[in-house]
Amino acid sequence: AYEIRPRDWSSDVCSSDLLAGMTSGTTSAIGALVVNNIGADGVGTAAGTLTFNGSGSYLFNLHIRDPDSGGTTYKFNLVKSGTGTQTIAASDRDGLTFTGTTTVNAGVLQVGFGGAHSKLGTNSAATVNAGGTITFSRNDNFTITNSFSGAGQIYMLGTNDGISNNQSGYTLSGNNSGFVGLYTLDRSNLRVSSQATFGGAAASVNVMDK
Numbered sequence: 204a205y206e207i208r209p210r211d212w213s214s215d216v217c218s219s220d221l222l223a224g225m226t227s228g229t230t231s232a233i234g235a236l237v238v239n240n241i242g243a244d245g246v247g248t249a250a251g252t253l254t255f256n257g258s259g260s261y262l263f264n265l266h267i268r269d270p271d272s273g274g275t276t277y278k279f280n281l282v283k284s285g286t287g288t289q290t291i292a293a294s295d296r297d298g299l300t301f302t303g304t305t306t307v308n309a310g311v312l313q314v315g316f317g318g319a320h321s322k323l324g325t326n327s328a329a330t331v332n333a334g335g336t337i338t339f340s341r342n343d344n345f346t347i348t349n350s351f352s353g354a355g356q357i358y359m360l361g362t363n364d365g366i367s368n369n370q371s372g373y374t375l376s377g378n379n380s381g382f383v384g385l386y387t388l389d390r391s392n393l394r395v396s397s398q399a400t401f402g403g404a405a406a407s408v409n410v411m412d413k
Contacts, residue, residue, distance in 0.1 A: 223257030224289050228264030230316050233293070237266045240279040240301070250278045250303055255312075256285035262316070264292045267324075268300045278303035281324070283312040283335065290314075292321040300325050307335035307355060317362060319343040326377075331355030331384060344372035351402070352381030361391030375400045382406055 228234025240251035255261070269279050280303035283289055288311040293299050299314070301324045309332075315321030317340050323329060328350050331337050335355040339347065342362040351357060361371025371391040382402035386393060389411040395401040 220252055221254050221256060223285070224255050224259060224261030224287060225263045226261045228262065230262070230264070230292075232264070234263065234265045236263070237268075238263075238279070239266065239268045240270060240277050240303075250280050252280040252282060252303075254282040254284060255287075255289045257287040257289075258285055258310075260288045260290075262290040262292070266293065266299070267291060269302055280304045281306070281312075281327075283307040284309050286310045288313060290316060292316055292318075299323065302327060305329040305337075305349075307331045307337055307353075309334050311336045311338055311358075313338040313340060315340040317342050317360075319345075323347070323349050326350075328352075331357060331382070333384070339373060341373075342370050344370070344374070346374040346376050348376050350377035350381075351379045354384045354405075356385045356387060357382070358387045358389065359391040359393060360389050363390040363392070379406075385409055387411065 227236040267279065270277065279301035281301065283306070286309055290313040291299055292315050299322055305323060305327045314323045314337065319342060321341065323337065326348050329337060331351060331353040333354040336358050338358040338360055340360040359373045363370050372394060373391060374394040378399055379402045380399045383405040386406070386408045388408065393408070
């Protein structure tokens with residue numbers, strides 16, 4: 204189980220495992236909601252899973268995390284299905300600290316919107332299945348520590364203009380040997396140190412025109 208609550212409240216507002224999408228905040232201001240796992244009925248060590256299955260576009264700008272305080276082991280898992288786009292970000296800090304799994308079955312899960320914050324959880328293992336896309340959108344040089352698997356797409360959106368190309372450098376450091384899908388570089392740079400950090404033998408790269 205998990206809770207969705209205003210960031211200044213301590214009471215539980217609602218609990219669900221399936222939403223079309225989640226919207227709070229804008230690209231210029233953090234929202235008013237915090238999402239964190241509270242365990243089964245607020246106790247125990249069960250993981251909580253939230254699935255987005257909508258067909259629209261949604262933006263959530265604040266915290267998605269494991270328990271609000273330490274001392275517990277339950278984790279927050281995120282699933283993206285449906286054809287829509289769910290953007291998750293934390294523009295004033297790296298508030299996307301959940302450590303459970305991330306699964307993208309369809310549509311787009313976008314992390315960030317061009318700033319120097321936002322990451323895909325804290326080492327959250329991510330499965331990107333065929334028909335699904337994870338998009339990273341940052342303007343700095345950033346190391347992605349997640350491990351990826353699946354045959355979907357990892358889209359790296361950047362801010363390089365073809366003249367100055369020292370922004371939006373994405374370094375992969377996880378074990379991505381189970382990823383056999385497509386990397387798309389859109390005004391960004393990709394850095395890997397080995398075949399395992401890049402992906403399986405079938406993984407490929409598409410470089411967009413600037």
